[in-house]
Every structure is written in structure tokens, then in C-alpha cells.
Amino acid sequence: MPTAGSATEAQAEAASDVTFAEVLRANQSSVFSLAYHFLRDRGAAEEVAQDVFLRLYRKIDDIENAKHLTFWLRKVTSHRCIDYVRRRGSQCTIALEDTAEPPAIEQHGDPLLSRRLRHLIATLPEKPRMVMVLRYQEDLTPEEISDVLEMPVRTVKSHLQRSLAILREKIERSMGEIR
């Protein structure tokens, strides 16, 4: 027979589930996209997003406010993505050109150029790739990226500069080939 205490506990649990569901709905696109742009694998991105939200559910009481929540989600997702790639190691067999792209929330720009850029970003090493995704998907400053990835700001800036130079050069070369 349920006691008054257990009824209160059940109510509190139900209330926390409602709050968690709201948090999940508000952030699932950001977490999934971060993982997808880094991993370029829909299934793997979904797996990482699932794991991130499970960790959030366990830690929800430690989250102080909305800003902390966003920071926590970006940080855990970034680290989980890098761990995922390292764990998977050389088993990466996904043909990047063949994977079906999830639809973008808002479609802008040249779809062909966007696709080519995503493919080139996927060829960058792990840390510079995550720096690029955080910079251009999440619109973070180098200082914010430095907090999320726990690396010096000058390293973030150097990753950004080098990656931009590599991508520019490769995109110009490939566009030249198309013309």
C-alpha cells in the first residue's frame, strides 16, 4: 500500500520527468546536430545524443540554470563524440557520400557547396573538427569553445585559422575541377 511519503516521492519524480521532457525537447536538435556534424553518421549521432541525455537525466539536479544546461550539453556532447571516434578507431567504414543527410531545420545557401563543405570538415582531425562545428553550428566565440573543449584560447584560434585555410584551399581546388 503506498504511503504518504511514497506518494510525494512519486509526484516529485513525475514532475521531474515533465521538466526533463521539456529540456529534452528544447535541446535535442542542438545535441543531435553537434554529434551528426562531427560524426557524419546518423545512427552514431543518435546513439551519442541518447547517451548525453541519459547522463543529463542522472545529473539534472546539479544543473544550476539554463546557461549552465547549454554549456553542460555542449561540453558532454563534444567529449562523447571525440571518445566515440577514438573508441571506434579504424572501424570507420561509412561512405560519407552515401549517407542520407537528415533535413536541415532552415535551408540556406548553395546545397551542393554546403554538402561539399560538410564532407571536407569531416576529413579534419578530431579536435579542429569539433572546434569548427562549435564555431559555425553553435556560433560560439573562441573563448566559449576554449571552455567547452578545455583547451587554451590560442589553440582554438590556431585550429580555426588552419582549418579555414585548409577548407578554402580544398574547396577552391574542387570548384576549379568542377568548372
Place this chain on the structure above:
Amino acid sequence: MEDFEQELKYALARKEQPPSLEAKVFASIARDASARKLSWRWEALAASVILVAGLGAQHAHAVRERVAGEAAKAHLRLALQVTVTELSKIQRTVRASTEDE
């Protein structure tokens, strides 16, 4: 911002999450909760076994100490008896020699 950076923003625009993600997250939370409950039960069982084994060892130690104590007491009693017997013999010998004089 340069055009190239704007193109990067377009390329890395947020994607729609799979519709199944929310259900999968709640399923993994439910699985995790039941696994934690099961693990909690195993931990409680293991703790009980350790407690019972500890109490058993403590009891066995107490029994061993009591047996050793009783053995020591018996030895002491025997030693006292031997001493009393020897003292009586000496006393008798002393008394006999006194009477002879």
C-alpha cells in the same frame, strides 16, 4: 563575416533530430533505472553476506578465545593442586623431623 564563413554556417546549420530520439532516450532511462535497482539489490545482498560472514568470524574468534581461556584456567588449577600437594609433603616432612627431635 566573410562569405566563406557564412557558407560554413549554412553548411553546419542545425539538423532535425530523428523522430524516434525522444522515445529512445526515455527507453534508455527506464532500462538504466531498472539496471540500477537490480544492482542496488545485488549490492544489498553482497553487503548482507559480508555482514553475516563478519559476524560468524567474530563469533568463531570469541569461541576460540573462550576455549583458550578455559584451558589456561585448567592448567593454573592443576599447577595450584601440584603446589598444594608438594607443600603438604614438605609440611609433613618438617613436622616429622620436629617430633623426632
